[in-house]
Amino acid sequence: MRVAVIQLAYTDSEPMAERIHRVASLVESQEGADLVVLPELWSAGGFDYPAWPDKAQDVEGPVAQALSEAAANLGAYVHAGSIIEKSGEPGAEGRGLWNTSMVFDPDGELVGTYRKIHRFGFGNGEPKLLEAGEDVVVLDFDEPSSGDESGSNSVKVGLATCYDLRFPELFRKQVDEGAEIFVIPAAWPAARIAAWRTLLQARAIENQVFVIACNTAGTHAKTEMGGNSAVISPSGEVLAEAGRGERVLTLDIDVDEVRAARESFPVLSDRRL
Numbered sequence: 001m002r003v004a005v006i007q008l009a010y011t012d013s014e015p016m017a018e019r020i021h022r023v024a025s026l027v028e029s030q031e032g033a034d035l036v037v038l039p040e041l042w043s044a045g046g047f048d049y050p051a052w053p054d055k056a057q058d059v060e061g062p063v064a065q066a067l068s069e070a071a072a073n074l075g076a077y078v079h080a081g082s083i084i085e086k087s088g089e090p091g092a093e094g095r096g097l098w099n100t101s102m103v104f105d106p107d108g109e110l111v112g113t114y115r116k117i118h119r120f121g122f123g124n125g126e127p128k129l130l131e132a133g134e135d136v137v138v139l140d141f142d143e144p145s146s147g148d149e150s151g152s153n154s155v156k157v158g159l160a161t162c163y164d165l166r167f168p169e170l171f172r173k174q175v176d177e178g179a180e181i182f183v184i185p186a187a188w189p190a191a192r193i194a195a196w197r198t199l200l201q202a203r204a205i206e207n208q209v210f211v212i213a214c215n216t217a218g219t220h221a222k223t224e225m226g227g228n229s230a231v232i233s234p235s236g237e238v239l240a241e242a243g244r245g246e247r248v249l250t251l252d253i254d255v256d257e258v259r260a261a262r263e264s265f266p267v268l269s270d271r272r273l
């Protein structure tokens with residue numbers, strides 16, 4: 001499976017409509033990719049809290065339309081990062097806004113959404129403005145190459161977002177639902193990038209999965225983003241890693257490595273539940 005991780009840089013001065021157009025073109029240019037991944041809240045601005053209500057949209061809004069079209073034109077799965085989702089339903093806390101990831105299939109169909117469960121901000125930002133997601137999401141992707149020995153040719157992909165990375169129990173639940181890859185879009189600041197790198201490796205090692213993590217670059221809302229998007233193997237090897245600036249990481253991963261790692265070192269079967 002060829003993966004393209006688009007570590008996007010943006011500033012406060014780029015209008016949202018221009019950014020959507022730029023990002024959709026970048027996605028479409030990833031020829032040969034089977035899965036393209038974008039960062040968290042790239043359209044609304046990960047730390048631009050005051051802008052969120054105005055930039056909120058539903059899962060059929062401008063970001064969804066542009067990325068659905070880009071996925072269909074490219075013929076690849078696209079994890080569109082996340083949007084501030086405004087839904088007709090008020091939600092448990094009456095706010096009606098969520099930090100919601102969207103995934104499109106190679107026909108441009110929306111095949112999954114994930115509402116971020118753990119809200120970042122310590123009383124400000126997400127906990128003040130957004131609802132918390134409630135559902136663990138693991139999607140089935142068609143594997144582009146031939147299937148494994150069992151004849152199966154689908155891959156199970158678990159979705160999480162940024163701050164979720166600090167909560168290992170979410171990822172264990174995804175593994176219990178069969179996850180072989182975790183896809184994690186983020187807007188993780190430079191100030192805590194050492195923790196980001198360590199946690200990505202930890203989640204890969206303890207769950208024996210591929211971790212595909214797409215962070216934000218650049219500085220917006222007075223916050224320098226940390227970059228260092230990465231793809232980590234089921235044994236914790238860093239297969240590709242970006243630096244601080246805008247960059248696309250492209251590489252092939254073999255999902256059979258997950259099955260092989262779990263067979264040769266069956267740590268998950270030693271769990272005591």
Ligand SMILES: NC(=O)CCC(=O)C(=O)O
Nearest residue numbers: 120162163187188189192
């Ligand atoms: N957008 C986020 O969830 C930021 C998380 C973060 O900065 C941290 O966990 O540290």
